Amino acid sequence: MAARALARAIATRKGASRLASRAASTTASAPVKLYRGPQMRLFRVLVRFKIAQLGAIGALATPALAATADATAAPSLVAAAVAAGLGSAACGAATQYYASRYVGELALTRDGRALRVSTMDFWGNRVDEDFDVATRVTPPLAGLTREDLEALASRAFVPLDVVGARQFVVSLRHGELVDRERLFDVLSGGAARGSEAPRASS
Numbered sequence: 001m002a003a004r005a006l007a008r009a010i011a012t013r014k015g016a017s018r019l020a021s022r023a024a025s026t027t028a029s030a031p032v033k034l035y036r037g038p039q040m041r042l043f044r045v046l047v048r049f050k051i052a053q054l055g056a057i058g059a060l061a062t063p064a065l066a067a068t069a070d071a072t073a074a075p076s077l078v079a080a081a082v083a084a085g086l087g088s089a090a091c092g093a094a095t096q097y098y099a100s101r102y103v104g105e106l107a108l109t110r111d112g113r114a115l116r117v118s119t120m121d122f123w124g125n126r127v128d129e130d131f132d133v134a135t136r137v138t139p140p141l142a143g144l145t146r147e148d149l150e151a152l153a154s155r156a157f158v159p160l161d162v163v164g165a166r167q168f169v170v171s172l173r174h175g176e177l178v179d180r181e182r183l184f185d186v187l188s189g190g191a192a193r194g195s196e197a198p199r200a201s202s
Helices: 002-011 016-023 040-067 076-097 147-154 180-188 190-201
Strands: 032-035 105-109 114-118 126-133 158-162 166-168
Touching: 032 180, 040 076, 040 126, 105 180, 180 190
Parallel strands: none
Antiparallel strands: 032 105, 105 114, 114 126, 158 166
């Protein structure tokens, strides 16, 4: 039911004319928030936990190596230490991979001409990146049928491709849709057409 209502809101949008009138009230100093990712506090804790994990592995490895420096270490002990180090590094790399792509917030800036994508860095701090809506953002909902929209809305994550950057992911199903209509204008391509109109007239 929720997925169908979400798809209906996308399919029945009125397009770029409504976005253009709203964008006039958007200022560079006051970004218009569109979306907030779910469970961001928990995810930030997980991202920062990997730092403590890597530090603990290093702290334990140093005295262990010192203790076995003058003795012959058992192969099983060495293998376990190597496996723990590699596993910790792999876990940290995977967490950071998703942290740099999992969108915590979407907002319109520069009078609606740019989309601000907020993610996290290695330390769990917020990173804001602005991308031109008309030339950089590839709308994932553009040209989809109602059935396709319903199927996409039911997914846990929706990919958001940015030209010249990495692929981000948003959760329309579980995230907070702060400004539903403007968000769907961006994701369906209406925002790109609306931002191009002032440029053409100038």
